[in-house]
Amino acid sequence: MKAEIFLKKTDWLILPLIGLCVVLLVWQIVSITVAKELPTPAKTWAASKSYVLEPFAKRGEMDQGILRFTWYSLVLVAKGYALALVLGTPVGFFLGLSKAFTKTFDPIIQVLRPVSPLAWLPLGLVLFLGAGKQASELGALFTIAICAMWPTVLNTAVGVRAVPQDYLNVARVLKLSRSKTLFKVLIPATLPYMFTGFRLSLGIAWLVIVAAEMLTGRPGVGGFLWQEYNALVYEHIILCIVTIGVVGFILDRLMSLVERRFKTA
């Protein structure tokens, strides 16, 4: 009886640990049988130790602690993501408010939306050819912004369309001005949808950064991953994958905390 209660209380910790062990075991088996080039978990840890234990070390341009790389990536993501929100939110509002605007631009949006970041990046680089040294950063920003903005655009538009007619009637009866209706009624009523869009956009921005860094060779988690692949240090590829996953997970959790705050409001 007591053991049962203990298990119930600790299963939030024990079960995920079991899951981790299973994955590690499969990885171990695969690396010693099928894929001989794949480093085993132990080898991966041995090769990655210095990057994890000295996360902010800087030994060279492409040889830095994993959190320092993560920081570079996050800074770039933050810029591109901010750009995506600044562009995407108003476009979403226009789509939600105006049928004519929707009819005009929705087909284009639907066509551009599924385009992969790998396809956008070369175009971004071409766009900023004149920028010299800055070209790779600007190209990456362009790619992050254009790929990450769609969930914000679409969710904002859905949110604006979903504003209950009752709220709009209140605004009309009170004869609120256009800007007052926007700031006192439309935006607060749309916020929960907007934040869902913001969260999804952040996820995409984080996906895109890795691709952008791989192609431009900028220092960051993605750039490091690609460099180590070329240098045949396969352990570090796994280190980077785990880092990317953990950071993405943390970002998503943080955003959903913010999102929940606005849902209850």
Add this chain to the structure above:
Amino acid sequence: MSDYVELFNLAKVYPTPTGPAVIVKDFNLRIQKGEFVTLIGHSGCGKSTVLSMVAGLNSITDGGIILAGRELAGPGPDRGMVFQSPSLLPWLTAFENVMLGINQVLFTSPKHERQRIAEYYLSVVGLADAMDKRPAQLSQGMRQRVGIARAFALKPKMLLLDEPFGMLDSLTRYELQAVLLDLWRRNSITALMVTHDVDEALYLSDRVVCMTDGPEAEVGDILPVTFERPRDRKAVMEHPDYYGLREHLIEFLEVRAHRRKASHPDALPQNKSNAKQYPGCLSTRHR
């Protein structure tokens, strides 16, 4: 007393692919200052359409509405609206919801004066202790109290109520009817309410306007309700005339509201005078 509100030849027509759909036609009604008039009819008969045209939320196809000597064009805070769902903004507290309108209408008054008005009306409707709560923390009845406070706080020329108590349980409904009646009397405000609750109509109104079924709904019958004011629910229900009036209304809703359609299954009715169509009305139609 002179007519304060006049609805003349009011019509609402929606164009549809199969031809125009006439919802309301030739709707005439005059309301005196301080009078409480109720529109009653089957759901979908167009009574809410009439009310929302008065509110300015729905465009008028033909005819017009005059309020205090001026023809209405579009919505405005001179008509306080109480919606069926309280329509409070969920991110604002009860107090802020009331203040939203006050700030808009009485923007010349100093801030403390505006806040005092909001506090006054919220406490009159019995929400003195719940002013800083959000709608999600309030019961349905309390929300509708906020809705009533919000409408009265603007000191409108006219009060419009669209089935204001339709979503409440009967006990809460009785409480709120009393709150509404009390506020209405204290502010001597002209009120037009839509309901399908016969008892509610009789308890609150000076006149009950029965509407025929749509399409092409019009005024079918106007019933004066002369119980003395201030009214007490018990006294009203025990009044010797009460059941006569109640039966009259129910009989209208059950039988006569449909009659025109029954006698003209597909042809459009040519007869514009309802008085002729409904011999035996207790009251005559206006005009």
